[in-house]
Amino acid sequence: MLIKIGIDLGTANTTVYLPNKGIVLTEPTVVAVDDLTKKILAVGQEAKEMIGKTPGDIKIYRPLKEGVIADYKSTLAILKYFLDKTKAIKIFKPLLVVSVPAGISSTERKAVIDAALEAGAKEVYPIREPLLASLGADLPINSPTGQMIVNIGGGTTEIAVISLGGIVSWESIRIAGDKFDESIREYLRRKFNLAVGDRTAEMIKIQVGAALINKNHNLEMNVNGINILTGLPVTVKITSAHIVEALQRDLREIILGIKKVLANTPPELVADIMEKGIVLSGGGALLRNLDQLIYEQTGVATFVADDPLYCVARGTGKIIEKLDIYRRILISHK
Ligand code: ADP
Ligand code: MG
Secondary structure, three states: OOOEEEEEEOOOEEEEEEOOOEEEEEEEOOEEEEOOOOOEEEEOHHHHOOOOOOOOOEEEEOOOOOOOOOOHHHHHHHHHHHHHHHOOOOOOOOEEEEEEOOOOOHHHHHHHHHHHHHOOOOEEEEEEHHHHHHHHOOOOOOOOOOEEEEEEOOOOEEEEEEEOOEEEEEEEEOOOHHHHHHHHHHHHHHHHOEEOOHHHHHHHHHHHOEOOOOHHHOOEEEEEEEEOOOOOEEEEEEEHHHHHHHHHHHHHHHHHHHHHHHHOOOHHHHHHHHHHOEEEEOHHHHOEOHHHHHHHHHOOOEEEOOOHHHHHHHHHHHHHHOHHHHHHHHHHOO
């Protein structure tokens, strides 16, 4: 019997998909390591909860931070953790479909395969993220029509044009959710002398963040932090308009990337994209009004995929559930 498992190994979150069950597990791609003994202390949610709260000798790693496998040992620990937790490989070794960045090098690719085999897989197929994101967004990726997908994750934004089951043109930019958080931190420091942690910055982004202001979306919230001049705790009211300002430069870079990919795409396919629009996936796609900003800046209609955080995982799911239809993709990725 062949057990099949889909894993979205994201820079921020790892998600596991099982056939006929769907998404069974999603946790942060984080490991906590004892700096002295180099022992891995925790993985996933438990490790993320330690961020910013650990004593000096515990280090928190995001091994895929910029979309690459920076550290084999932690990648292995992550794969092991997720495979064990799904309890799917008690007896049979599974076939694994794993998402990897579009720009993965052959060495990184090999590292993913080796780590997956060492974690207990029988066969491993690393598939590039834009293809999986498009599949998960229900785009007809095997049709001879150009489709543009922009997947905004934690560490990277991958912009790609897909046609006939392959990637025609793409860009990967190291500006995504993590950088948004960092820009929010910098902005608050500059504008209000307010210091906040990474997790607070992310919370602000999610609660009031936006790419553009419209009348529905000028939200506000009170943020607790430290005044860097006095060293004292303070509370500052932060609005969507502040976050629009804080993220302006990052979003401009992403839009430049989209324009660059369009410029490198054959005209026939650009015509398809003009007609069908751009699809956004990944957690970053949830930033309010980002679709509207991209439309305004590129002139191409833009849509957020359903449940964008899980597009890539759903894409792995489609492949493992219909191996016969997608075998060509598996083989072309070998
Ligand atoms: P990856 O595939 O790299 O693991 P994800 O697609 O899981 O990344 O997206 C994670 C990113 O999405 C994080 O930076 C997170 O802060 C961001 N995110 C999640 N929800 C929202 C939201 N509602 N608004 C804006 N950003 C969000
Ligand atoms: Mg992802």
